[in-house]
Amino acid sequence: MLKRSLAILTLLIIGYWLAQGLAGVPFGQDRMLVGHYYLEHVKEQTGAVNAVTAIVVNYRGFDTLGEVTVLFIASTGVAALLWRKKKKRSAKTEGSVVLTTGTRLLVPFVILFGSYIFIHGHLTPGGGFPGGATIATGFLLLYMAFTTYEIPHRGFEKTEGIAGMSYVLVGLIGLGIGGYFLFDWIWQTWQLGTDNIGRLFSGGFIPIIYILIGIKVGTELSGIIDNMVKEEVSE
């Protein structure tokens, strides 16, 4: 009782502090400093219509590279923590025909929609991370509905590595052509898609990087699911 009231009191004090701090920031007023620069130059400098993805991939590409690294480390960490010699699915009850058939019908659509999200990253909200997570949902569905389903490991792990390395490679090509890492060579040097901004084949290297990130995130999260649903079997 005393513990709980002390905790509530502390939270109230912290909340009051935060509210006091935010009270100084007026709501609904223009306080952008660099924001204006992004919004005014995003089309001519990156070719993307979606300013958010342009900032995330192009202006601040290092952040995204870091995020991809974080996800990779998370996946490797889960694999290392749950590493055992012999692992198997231990689920016993097969789902009913409604569940399994529904999953069979849904999985292709889920994967197609995930790809749709990351291919249109430079035009619509979304991008590589939501798209990849959607694809992983498809594999989660398969894991939930079928007691024996397993992702094809060799293919998945290779694809993940290749996608990650290709991202760095795209950046390195930029270093060779334009002088700095993650330089957008497709847009700045090749001028590809300059005449059709807003259509699919535009946006410099954003679509390419997002396809790579989508594939990487999709395979990575599926790998985490795979690691977590399996249990050790005694020999």
Add this chain to the structure above:
Amino acid sequence: MGEASKISRYLYTVIVLFLIWLFLTASLDPQELEVGLLLALIVGAFTYEIFTTSGLANLHPRRVVYAIAYVPYFLWAMIMANLDVAYRVLHPKRPINPGIVECKTVLKSDVGKLALANSITLTPGTITLDVDDDRYFIHWINVTDDSVEGASMNITAPFEKFLKVIFG
């Protein structure tokens, strides 16, 4: 129904995925069409094995016509069932007589069974609890006939005459 050839199943998956892509993008820009076709080919290659067993036979004109006709038929059944449940809720005496009944179905394919189970659940008043081979266990809000034949006549038969043609 036997399994169709791999090519037929693959082509069917690609066609369905491409149609979905057309609905998703809602544009006939050639760039979108090219990428959509490419994606349908790729995703189809990975998923056709789980997606379909009967392949292109699903696109038989008779089946497509029945599938299109089934949409308004089902919507009408859904509206009537909703009104029926609303009547039962609003009626001061609350005339319900709930119970679980067993039904038999004549459908053979898994997809047909899924469609039937979902049709039963989406029409209020009946909920599919479990499907076991050709037996359906259904929670019925107003049980008028608890024999297997009688319940099937009332619940599954109206949908089956369409679903039998669409899915087999």
